[in-house]
Amino acid sequence: MPTPLNDVLAALGVPANRTAIAIGNNWIPGTGETLHVRSPVDGSMLASFPLATANDLKPILDAATNAFHDWRMVPAPVRGEFVRRIGIKLRERKTELAQVVSWEAGKILAESLGEVQEMIDICDFAVGLSRQLHGLTIASERPGHRLMEQWHPLGPAGVITAFNFPVAVWAWNAMLGLVCGDPIVWKPSPKTPLCALATHAIVVDVLREFPEIPQGVVSFIIGDREVGEAIAGANELPLISATGSVAMGRAVGQKVAARLGRSLLELGGNNAMIVAPTADLELAVRSITFAAVGTCGQRCTSLRRLIVHESIADNLIARLKGVYSKLPIGNPLEKGVLVGPLIDEAAFESMQEALESARQAGGQVTGGGRIPGEGFYVHPAIVEIDAAAPIIREETFAPILYVMRYRELSEAIAMQNNVPQGLSSSILTNDLREAEMFLSPAGSDCGIANVNIGTSGAEIGGAFGGEKETGGGRESGSDSWKAYMRRVTNTINYSKELPLAQGIKFDI
């Protein structure tokens, strides 16, 4: 393991013996096969330790269930105080945690710092929310009656996360879930286990300040798909929030539905941007480049399809190729680098397969090759292609930008919507009517629709998620907190009569 990362993990309080399980401050070894974690940065071995299996899950579920009995009765603003302290600790540990993210997920340091900042932001949001978990008072049709609704904690929540946002997605769920009164059982990606250990160590540091909080309020279990499936099937977890591929979401969604549980699915995207004739091309080049090559194309919101008006296409494509030819690609921890590595060899292979499929469909590919050396560093690709090519309907988790041309806005919107996924979208235009049409019911069918910015880089204040195969879930801001609570409708009779609703007479 690179010494700097060892030191960083020690400074964060991660025990020297890496474990696949922790329940609060109780770090427990898994009983499964040994996991070898290699850094995408340089291929170095970051850690080796036994994974957990589905058999290791029961003590975690028991601890979370027991913790729930106490945690649900802690006043929400007091739960918010715990989250506030986590936010403060994250501020103190921001650089260290970001370094772990860069070493393990391969993000450039600026983006890793941004990811930790997102955790801090959601802490702040959740603290405010802890004093605003409000229901409605509703007019009753009956005299002497009051009708109202309350929101109560739902129960322990299972949170399954992907490798590409190895700490922020947990925080989006955990910070809201915790203030809502739900213990959190986290199943991180086995590709980024150290990010989970580091995050958990920060939380445990805060937990020490609150001896009255049961340890089972926060736990994690690192395992492969088998552990994820066991979590999805666990009746002890009324909510499963799962972030990852569509294939994973399909499996998890069905498993949770079979037990009539609640699932919140945040799955793959296939995000498009329409660039209209009036677009500011300077702004276009910058926003396209960040959205398409940032995180080496490994964001759920990465820009994958560019739909450009034919009158400006040649100019825009030439400018993009110019910028792409000078992109600083390399070690994500080095200053000035903008594009780090792909996560692993499998990601590189699937990128090459997608490019081959594009070529077979007549696509003109620029870039896409591997840069020799350790790690899977690639030149981001621009592919001019026909909108009918089958490959553009798939999400390939790599920096490939498919470029298509359009004549009429209605045609561009149809192209943008003609994929199975529905996460993020944007239009660049200075024509108000075009922008409003794009945002209208006949416009983008995605959960996120932007004007004059790219598809990636959402703020935590809005609800985040997408439609169609993206799964329909919403997390983070706005009223996403409602997914973590149960709504109870109360009717209170303060009269001496017993009038029935709908005027029904039932005299005995």
Ligand code: NAD
């Ligand atoms: P993945 O689906 O391979 O894995 C995600 C998580 O699910 C991991 O923890 C994995 O162990 C677990 N898992 C896999 N199969 C499972 C199963 N059958 N049952 C239960 N758990 C299972 O995804 P990945 O490669 O880690 O991440 C990339 C994908 O995630 C992309 O498709 C990306 O678009 C998506 N993603 C979506 C969002 C969003 O908010 N919409 C955010 C980040 C990533």
